[in-house]
Amino acid sequence: MKIAANILVAGLLLFGFAAFAFIQNALIEGTTPWYGYICLALSLLSGIILFARFQFQKDQIKKLSERIETLSNSLNASVKQVETKTAKESSAASTKEIAQRIVQTLNLEAGIEAVSEEILMKLAKEVSFAHGLFYVADKQNKGYFKPTSKYAYYSERELDGFKIGEGINGQAAKDQQPVLLESIPENYVTVVSGLGKSSPRALSLYPIVHNKKTVALLELAFLAKPTTQKLEIIGIFCETIGEKLSQKQLA
Numbered sequence: 001m002k003i004a005a006n007i008l009v010a011g012l013l014l015f016g017f018a019a020f021a022f023i024q025n026a027l028i029e030g031t032t033p034w035y036g037y038i039c040l041a042l043s044l045l046s047g048i049i050l051f052a053r054f055q056f057q058k059d060q061i062k063k064l065s066e067r068i069e070t071l072s073n074s075l076n077a078s079v080k081q082v083e084t085k086t087a088k089e090s091s092a093a094s095t096k097e098i099a100q101r102i103v104q105t106l107n108l109e110a111g112i113e114a115v116s117e118e119i120l121m122k123l124a125k126e127v128s129f130a131h132g133l134f135y136v137a138d139k140q141n142k143g144y145f146k147p148t149s150k151y152a153y154y155s156e157r158e159l160d161g162f163k164i165g166e167g168i169n170g171q172a173a174k175d176q177q178p179v180l181l182e183s184i185p186e187n188y189v190t191v192v193s194g195l196g197k198s199s200p201r202a203l204s205l206y207p208i209v210h211n212k213k214t215v216a217l218l219e220l221a222f223l224a225k226p227t228t229q230k231l232e233i234i235g236i237f238c239e240t241i242g243e244k245l246s247q248k249q250l251a
Contacts, residue, residue, distance in 0.1 A: 095229055098126055099236035108244055112136055113148050115245075116216075120151035123220075123237065127230040130200050133219040135161060135169065145173060145217055164214070172205040173214045178235060179205040182225060202226060206234055210242035 102122045108115060116134035124132065132151040138144045138161070146161040153159070165174040172179045181203040200221035208216040218238060 095232045096236055099233050099240060102126065102237055103240045103244060106241075106244070116149035117151075119218075119241070120149055123218075123234065124151055127220070127226065127233055129220040129226075130223045131221045133159070135217040135219070137213075137215050145169070169205060169217055169219060173207050173217050176207050176209045176212075176214055178207070178231075178238075180226075180231070181205075204231065204234065206238045208238045208242045208245065210246040215242060215245055 102119075105122065106115060106118055110118070116136065120132040120134055123129070129151075131153045133147055133153060134149045135145040136148045138146045143164045144161055145164070147159050150159065162170045162173075164170050168179070168181070182201070184200060184203050200223055202222040202225045204218075204220045204222070204226065206218040206220075207214045208218065218234070220234065
């Protein structure tokens, strides 16, 4: 194609010079420059063909560029999907590993108060909540959950237990589904730190279930809305620890 284009350019120049020469000579002699007209026509024809060829190549290059761009976008989209999938799988794996690591490091041979306190302490290191409470189903009082440990908890009143189905905690224990509250009733709970008192922005309630029975309830307060990963860690932990608590007969 490059050779053909060079030939057309050479023909355009050759016929152009020839037309100029014939026309000039005819004007001097006073004759009609027929050969000049013919060369001029051939020169114009070569120019038209060269221009058409150039436009054709330009269109072909444009189409080729569009195809390359389409393939590039498709490839980038595929790579992004793979990266997103890999990142999600990696995040899910790390989330599960964190939850399982907490369970594996618990001293389940200790009493329920010590175990529940250890649970709150180790969870706090991973999900950074403001305060936490742990309730366990009372064997002596069916349907009643008693508090067994607390973490960074402050209240001007004594911490009470609850009955299943009563209040926010009781309803979560009854439904056996985690609850995330982002609109917390005023004075429901207070977070105390060196900077003073403040109210949490979010409250999560996680029933710990084993064999379709709620054996414990985890209540965690956050100063900001917890991330999805934090909630997943808590959820996986509660799913795993339920069986452990029942096996050790701590609940």
